[in-house]
Amino acid sequence: xxxxxxxxxxxxxxxxxxxxxxxxxxxxxxxxxxxVAGEFGWAxxxxxxxxxxxxxxxxxxxxxxxxxxxxxxxxxxxxxxxLTYAAGMVLTAWSTTPMEMQLYAWLVGFGIAGTGxxxxxxxxxxxxxxxxxxMALAITxxxxxxxxxxxxxxxEGLMSFLSWQSTFLVFAVAILSLVLTLPLMRVPxxxxxxxxxxxxxxxxxxxxxxxxxxxxxxxxxxxxxxLAFITAHFPAFVTExxxxxxxxxxxxxxxxxxxxxxxxVSIALIGAANIGGTLMAGWAGKYYSRKxxxxxxxxxxxxxxAAFILAPITPASVLIFSVTMGALWLATVPLTSGLVxxxxxxxxxxxxxxxxxxxxxxxxxxxVWLGGRMYDAxxxxxxxxxxxxxxxxFSAIVHLPVRERPLGARLA
Numbered sequence: 455x456x457x458x459x460x461x462x463x464x465x466x467x468x469x470x471x472x473x474x475x476x477x478x479x480x481x482x483x484x485x486x487x488x489x490v491a492g493e494f495g496w497a498x499x500x501x502x503x504x505x506x507x508x509x510x511x512x513x514x515x516x517x518x519x520x521x522x523x524x525x526x527x528x529x530x531x532x533x534x535x536x537l538t539y540a541a542g543m544v545l546t547a548w549s550t551t552p553m554e555m556q557l558y559a560w561l562v563g564f565g566i567a568g569t570g571x572x573x574x575x576x577x578x579x580x581x582x583x584x585x586x587x588x589m590a591l592a593i594t595x596x597x598x599x600x601x602x603x604x605x606x607x608x609x610e611g612l613m614s615f616l617s618w619q620s621t622f623l624v625f626a627v628a629i630l631s632l633v634l635t636l637p638l639m640r641v642p643x644x645x646x647x648x649x650x651x652x653x654x655x656x657x658x659x660x661x662x663x664x665x666x667x668x669x670x671x672x673x674x675x676x677x678x679x680x681l682a683f684i685t686a687h688f689p690a691f692v693t694e695x696x697x698x699x700x701x702x703x704x705x706x707x708x709x710x711x712x713x714x715x716x717x718x719v720s721i722a723l724i725g726a727a728n729i730g731g732t733l734m735a736g737w738a739g740k741y742y743s744r745k746x747x748x749x750x751x752x753x754x755x756x757x758x759x760a761a762f763i764l765a766p767i768t769p770a771s772v773l774i775f776s777v778t779m780g781a782l783w784l785a786t787v788p789l790t791s792g793l794v795x796x797x798x799x800x801x802x803x804x805x806x807x808x809x810x811x812x813x814x815x816x817x818x819x820x821x822v823w824l825g826g827r828m829y830d831a832x833x834x835x836x837x838x839x840x841x842x843x844x845x846x847x848f849s850a851i852v853h854l855p856v857r858e859r860p861l862g863a864r865l866a
Contacts, residue, residue, distance in 0.1 A: 464638040465581040466590055469574045470597035472632050476569040477598040478605030479625045484689045485609045485718055489618045500552035502826025504559040505686045506819045511563025513815020516572040520804030528577045529636045535568015536633055540626040547622035572811055575791045576804030591788035592736020596729045599784055603725030610718040657802050666856045671810050673852045675817040676845035677786045680755060682818030683842060687825040689717030691835055697768045705769055716769060720776045727780025735785035744793045745856040748786055752850035755782050760843045797861050
């Protein structure tokens, strides 16, 4: 079956819009850390737990929404995700206790799953031709980085004249508006006749018995740990730990006069740098071994994170870290999803990638939760940061034995 080109198709454009809005909101939660804790007098770990639960719910929901999309249709799954996401945001805006906020975080997390990578990348992957798939997945992932680039500053700007509760309601409306784009998302037949004849249960059993699938699952853990920890805690980390912004400096000259503003900008800068990094990963994934590219990315993250925490934390080091870590940020996603599609096929890519993504979100849960608990226990983030360095090194090693040859060819 001939597939259309991935370049600027309606499916790709709509997928990018959905990912961008969904991730803009998700990436802004770290900006709410101090306002929420300050208003209610909560310990840092209380709001951190809500974000941690959100990440865990996202991971649990990802294979569920992937299976829903494969059973009843991609667009219906996305509508369900958008409605759940918006409901979670509205209820969170009315929360006044940690238990309420942590309860509604489950809805937000499931909503992200329905509008996030597991569903959208599977749609885009099936709509793209073989030679365009790696770049199509990278473009969609880069749209998430664009969302991250604008999400935190938009949240910071809205809270300059709105309460954090009203900002959550604005974000809920933005999520619901995504439904208007879905009529353009018409996806071609998902796979070949042979793929269609294989049941979901059969391919799941084959994948779960394959050691390479287990290695990919384990390797994605550190990605979630590092990304979620930095997204949730880095703005507060920079606000409290970074040296002052000097009058007359370049940052001061462009209006960034406080470490709080620098914290929000750092998240945006990570997103901006990752657009280039993710597109480069998508291009490289077409020509080079994905497992070695992934090992290199995780090794690079390990070095960057270790160097940052060992050096004095200054505005300059924050900017350097944001750019270098940003270039490696979501570059793992098109490579990991592409690796799953290459080895196990496109028919149940959403479910299979969703299970792998659960590992990512278990890591995300621990990164956010440990960040809050370690801060409350020790008054800083040093221990949890070094744990992130260690798991990054583990992921670099664990990808090396992965067998990239398609599973069907190996079994045959």
